[in-house]
Amino acid sequence: MGNLPMNEVTSKHRMATQISNPKLQLDERIPSTMRAVVYRGINDMRLEIVPVPQIGPGELLIKIATCGVCGTDLKKIHMGSHSAPRIFGHEMAGVVAAVGAGVTKAVGSGVTNFAVGDRVMSFHHVPCGTCYYCRKNTPAQCPLYKKTGATAGFEPSGGGFAEYIRVMDFVVANRGVVHIPDDVPFEQAAFVEPLMTVLKGTKLLNLAADDTVLVIGQGPIGLMHAVLAARTGARVLTSDLFPERHAIAARFGLTNPIHADKENVVERVFAETEGRGADAVILAVGGNALIRTAMDAVRPGGRVMLFAQTQHGEATFDPAAVCVDEKTLLGSYSSSFAVLDEVTDLVFDGYRNGFDLTQLISHRFPFEEAVAAIEIASNPRPGSMKIMMEPVPGAGAE
Numbered sequence: 001m002g003n004l005p006m007n008e009v010t011s012k013h014r015m016a017t018q019i020s021n022p023k024l025q026l027d028e029r030i031p032s033t034m035r036a037v038v039y040r041g042i043n044d045m046r047l048e049i050v051p052v053p054q055i056g057p058g059e060l061l062i063k064i065a066t067c068g069v070c071g072t073d074l075k076k077i078h079m080g081s082h083s084a085p086r087i088f089g090h091e092m093a094g095v096v097a098a099v100g101a102g103v104t105k106a107v108g109s110g111v112t113n114f115a116v117g118d119r120v121m122s123f124h125h126v127p128c129g130t131c132y133y134c135r136k137n138t139p140a141q142c143p144l145y146k147k148t149g150a151t152a153g154f155e156p157s158g159g160g161f162a163e164y165i166r167v168m169d170f171v172v173a174n175r176g177v178v179h180i181p182d183d184v185p186f187e188q189a190a191f192v193e194p195l196m197t198v199l200k201g202t203k204l205l206n207l208a209a210d211d212t213v214l215v216i217g218q219g220p221i222g223l224m225h226a227v228l229a230a231r232t233g234a235r236v237l238t239s240d241l242f243p244e245r246h247a248i249a250a251r252f253g254l255t256n257p258i259h260a261d262k263e264n265v266v267e268r269v270f271a272e273t274e275g276r277g278a279d280a281v282i283l284a285v286g287g288n289a290l291i292r293t294a295m296d297a298v299r300p301g302g303r304v305m306l307f308a309q310t311q312h313g314e315a316t317f318d319p320a321a322v323c324v325d326e327k328t329l330l331g332s333y334s335s336s337f338a339v340l341d342e343v344t345d346l347v348f349d350g351y352r353n354g355f356d357l358t359q360l361i362s363h364r365f366p367f368e369e370a371v372a373a374i375e376i377a378s379n380p381r382p383g384s385m386k387i388m389m390e391p392v393p394g395a396g397a398e
Contacts (some may be wrong), residue, residue: 004146024065024186024395026117035391036087036152036162037370042080042114045387047367050087050153050162052260058169060114060177061098062122065186066364066396067091067379067385068162070194071221071286071311076157079311087152089160089389091193092397093114093121093186114172119180120169124150124158126174127337140334144170156245161370175337177343184351187388187396191357193335195224196343201282201307201332202228203339209233210216211279214258214269214297218245220360220386221307222284224379227252229282237272239265244382269297277302282310288315300325307332358397360386368395 030134030213031052038048054116055061068091077080096118114120124255126149127139134142149171152159159165167177180189198221207213211234215226218240230236231252238249239258246257267290269278277299287306294304295317304327309315346355362385365373390396 001173024063024398026063026095030061030097030164031073034152034163035157035172035367037089037367037389039077039082039084039086039088039155039157041077041084044084045077045370046371052164053151053159053166055098055100055162055166055356056169057100058097058172059100060120060122060167060172062092062094062120062165062167062177063097063290064092064094064160064163064165064391066093066190066388068190068194069373069389071240071308071377072285073158074374074378075286078378079084079148081311082157083155085154086157087154087159087162088157089152089162090124090150090173090246091190092160092165093119093152093180094165095119100169114177119182119186119189120177121192122165122175122178123171123193123335124148124156124174126171126335129174129337137336137338139336139338144174145334152156161367161389165286169195175340176338179310181348183317184348185357185397187361188347188351188356190396191224191360192343192347192390194221195357196335196337196339197221198224198344199228199339199346200334201225201305202232203336204330204332205229205280205282205303205305207232207234207280211235212237212269212273214239214265214278214281214292214294216265216281216283217285217308218242218249218254218292219284221382222282223249223252223254224357224361225282225284225307226254226337229280230254235278237269237278242380245385248359248385250267252355265293266297276300279303280305282307286310288313291315291317294378295321295329296328300327303328303330305330305332308324351380361388362386364388364390364396367391 067089073088127142128144148156149168152162213229237256241261280303281294281298285296
């Protein structure tokens with residue numbers, strides 16, 4: 001990929017500084033081509049010029065202001081689980097650039113609630129709300145949910161790592177596009193999607209005010225898990241290797257850190273719970289190595305939630321811990337639109353009242369430095385948290 005001269009957003013340390021007044025401008029005419037960061041194979045990401053997607057009836061074209069780099073994007077890039085070429089990215093927000101004409105049977109009233117210039121965030125998956133899985137409150141298993149409804153070209157894969165995305169009619173019709181208040185920046189709104197996945201998991205645990213919760217991992221997802229767990233009244237212990245992440249967690253009121261680089265996490269949890277163990281453990285770190293730690297740290301009758309284990313494989317655990325000790329091992333994957341209104345309140349009203357998720361952003365990159373963005377996101381270090389990519393440097397702050 002080519003390199004452009006450094007700017008304020010991408011200093012030599014690539015920290016999260018801002019460019020003032022970048023202004024995400026809508027083009028008078030939608031261009032025929034755009035820049036996109038294209039996945040061409042394992043660990044092969046390229047900045048390319050691709051066609052701007054064409055939209056049909058009931059669909060929206062959104063000009064992207066910012067898109068977060070998610071751990072699931074990284075797994076796809078590094079493990080080759082998805083065919084190439086694709087354009088990933090799904091934690092995205094921007095401006096409506098075009099509205100599809102007409103109304104189809106599938107979308108009912110069409111897209112009459114959206115107009116060119118509207119500030120929005122978009123999901124890439126939505127449930128139908130009526131199938132067997134939706135009725136059983138497992139919407140991420142819904143057949144419609146498994147269909148990707150946002151694309152920048154090639155096989156639909158989200159598309160947020162491009163200048164424009166096409167949002168399909170079934171996403172628009174099923175609450176998959178959300179208006180952003182004028183006083184909330186795009187990059188705060190981009191947290192609606194990941195926070196909804198986190199809130200779904202928190203609710204599955206049915207936490208009580210007298211519970212003690214251990215959250216393993218204090219990256220952006222783990223920190224949001226800890227904050228939402230604390231909002232239930234539960235006492236929250238947070239574990240991470242990096243003191244810098246505990247310092248960020250402290251800004252959100254999380255004041256019971258376990259320094260996993262020098263403390264035995266399980267021993268500390270037992271010391272904090274009169275020898276019982278945590279009532280619930282949330283594993284917000286990918287891979288299987290810490291499943292055993294989570295199971296050892298939870299009390300008999302407690303719950304362990306796997307949140308980042310999205311790759312199929314095999315893991316070893318003590319079956320008697322589940323049977324005899326009655327420990328519950330459960331998972332939570334992706335979103336639940338049953339909590340959408342609660343999430344948008346948390347993100348939008350929260351921004352006005354101290355829940356500023358942009359504090360989790362450590363780096364912002366232009367598309368021209370996408371390879372560096374992926375490298376830092378893939379290899380967490382003391383100073384890295386949430387990584388964002390922006391077609392127009394600084395536009396996410398608008």
